[in-house]
Amino acid sequence: PGHVQILPPRNVTLMSKDFEMIVAWAPGEGSPSAVTYTVKYQSEDHSNKWKKVPHCKNIPRTSCILTCVIRNCYVKVQARVKAVSGQLQSQWATSQFKDYYSEVKLAPPVLILNVKNNSIHVNASFPLPTCVEHLLWKYELNLWKAGSEDKKKYEEKFRKDSVIINTTALRGNYCLSARSLFVSNEFKHSKFSQPVCVLLNHKG
Secondary structure, X not given: OOOOOOOOOEEEEXXXXXXXXXEEEEOOOOOOOOOEEEEEEEEHHHOOOOEEOHHHOOEOOOEEEOHHHOOOOOOOEEEEEXXXXXXXXXXXXXXXXXXXXXXXXXXXXXXXXXXXXOEEEEEEEOOOOHHHOOOOOEEEEEEEEOXXXXXXXEEEEXXXXXXXXXXXXXXXXXXXXXXXXXXXXXXXXXXXXXXXXXXXXXXX
């Protein structure tokens, strides 16, 4: 009684978006405007050993990217968050356990095209955090003539593989789009990237 207190953050949630593992939360009820947050995490194989997240200490925002502080993408982790305002600190609020490998949500790759006389060399660039580049990311590529529904599919290429398309017989405006693939406990894929279109064997 008589003590001013600050309520802990609400809805602390571990989630994945665009290859990242993120912890997000909502401010505690009646939070002061000048409030900051500090995040820690622990892994299931070392429970009760909470580790600091250096880039998420006393931050004003309500989310923190944990991807590359998590040492093992196969082990479940949980995060906890506390609010700080001046001399006041809230209690910790804790998320559920999740692991990167089975939870990861993918973003579409960016296509890099090199159009030569009789071929297109296609590479896919992934917006990956460096710490997860070693996983077996793949992509699937579609090619079609603009206005047509008939798509040629180039399936399951590894991330660093080029696709070389012979364009000798192709004439007109052709479009390409790709999606990221990942097989963990289940098959996952991103949405397709925005189509990139090129004019092939154009005379005049």
